[in-house]
Amino acid sequence: MWMRGLLLWFALLSLAACHHGMQPVAFQTQGYPQKLSDWHVVEARDGLLQLNEGVVPYELNTPLFTDYAHKLRTIWMPKGVSARYSPTDTFDFPVGTIISKTFFYPLPKGEARNTADVARTYDTSRDFAGPGQGLKLADVHLVETRLLVRRKDGWIAMPYVWNAEQTEALLARTGDVQALTLVNDNGERENFNYVVPDQSQCASCHARDWTTRALQPIGPKARHLNRDYRYADGDENQLAHLMRVGYLTGAPLPADAPRNANWMDAHASLDARARAYLDINCGHCHNPKGAANTTGLTLDIATPEDRHIGLCKPPTAAGQGTGDHLFDIMPGRPDDSILPYRLGSAEPGTMMPEIGRSTVHKEGLALIRAWIAAQSGECLILH
Template identity: 55%
Template sequence: MKWTLLLITTLFAGACSRAGDPPVSFHAQGQPEKLSDWHVVMADGKRLRLNAGVEPYALNTALFSDYAHKLRTLWLPPGARAKYSGDAAFQFPVGTIISKTFYYPRATDGAKNAVLRIAEQKDESRDGLDLAKMRMIETRLLVRRKEGWVAFPYVWNEEQTEAVLARGGDIVPLALHEPKARGIVLQIDYMVPDENQCAGCHATDNTSRLIEPIGPRARHLNRDDPWHPGENQLTRMAATGRLEGLPLNGVPRNARFDDANEALDARARAYLDINCGHCHSAKGPADTSGLWLDAATRDPIRLGECKPPVAAGQGTGDHMFDVVPGQPDDSILVYRMSSLDPGAMMPEVGRTTVHAEGVALVRDWIKAWLGTCSSSASARSAAVSN
């Protein structure tokens, strides 16, 4: 079975890469100015291709980024393996390169910045990306060097032949077209994060402040492999020699937030985990808020039930509690997710639009909560928060 899977890997890599492509180039130091210096993903103006040995992967529920689609890839040095962890990010060897390319399907009106606000379609990235149909925005690299992880944001040129390092970030004007409602267009300024913002989100431990991957964790990767139907991503990683220590059972799994067949609580918790939990956790940068939204948290008060905010102000919207059972309109959590005010919106970076589907899910989740915020309950919440 292992050799069969290895053969499949080789065939898949060959379908995306070309004979004569230079091998992936890991830069142990410096700041390469061009994405092509790494030879991870390559564009010729017609297709974006993955180099040999570069494997795509998907998450159960993904971070919202202004409705952008994402092609995620992982490259490990030949013969190297990641080490499994049930909760934390996998331990990746020095030389690992993780990439995430942000793009949108083009709208049909011909304008260069006209894109569609639609869900990712099955097989749209199976053989790379058709650049005639896709508007490339940015590719972010997370590189494991000897001293730790380093983030590099690259922005694509108009010809879609190269992406250039944008250490200070960038702003890309876009017109989001709603295909189901003709004539509805949302003008946004898509924000490419700068290096410090990349590092800020990926420093999930407020004590160490070390950068680490967010997506490549067991609960996010434990799903079917879109590029190899019928296979589980983690099982395949282990079978192809890229992951060690995968247990036979007990592997955690987050729900798909948009799968109505899954439980409402599981879907909402998965959404909050990937979008908020890397900051709002016992160790995260927002630990002092007392609102912990990561997958490990089970205490209703830590999840916001009748919990007054640590700091008042415009971020509360004049609401008293993070979550009011059965009352999403009175809950600070929904207010901040629905806001575009820089002083109130959550997450603080990574979006310039409201994720309507995500907000609707969290609203339904709060509606299903039972109870009321009595004075005694809120007093207990305040004690926990402090």
């Protein structure tokens, strides 16, 4: 009995670690609140972007690329309800769930705050005040926080853009554009426009079934969440943690759940890394029910490595998007394949994904090129 009480105490400690006098999370059953703080999920307070009580952070094994932005992802649910586990699909979240994703950049090292300059880095060591704690506002630049809210009629998406003072994020249903400059550790600079999608564009990625266009979260699937996270009370597998705090039911032991590779993990196979990258960046559209279902190109992790994933597959339409290449993937020849050509473009009408980025993910592109270069076989070219 004492052990159960101790575990419950640790769970409550984990849920409340970042709560500092904030009002309780306020689930809004209708309308579009004008301020992010109306929800009380995350708030800028005392030099931190703080998580409220019961707001659980999480990460993905391989995240979606968004112009090198870092992301703070969270889940909150009302007391007494839980999501239902699925081994393949997005978990079945109850009415009242709020999923948030805050997009931010670390500030360049050694530079005074300049809202146009942001760091291009994979280093996250300066982002958080500590394990399970909020973002350090002195070291990051907040851009936007997107909410996915599970109401009775389904999921609603709401984008909120942070003000210059970094004190509040305001509803931006028509989207926003911010001119920023990526600065890497060598001082190299790249100007770009960070585009906050408008509310209607959310369906481009989040409508898993294009016939109904009903929104669904993308990240909260077993294969993306099956990894450890450093919570305030220590490291724990995220699936196990969600089960322990009552936010998830029906999950097996982590060893028995599917798990995507980390695309940057040098110990994982090239194939596993590339498939995980395509799954999260492309699979939400390129699947049998998604927005790109008419292309015949399916890129989610369940797709077998045959013609459906693009091997020797001609495009459904010619023109700007193909670069005059003949096949989506030509084994051993990334320079002659459409897939890396589109990933390597930032031009509207050519680049893929079509929205969500203004820059080329150089490291991701290199991964996909290496994956194609390692494949064997020949495509039949008809003259």
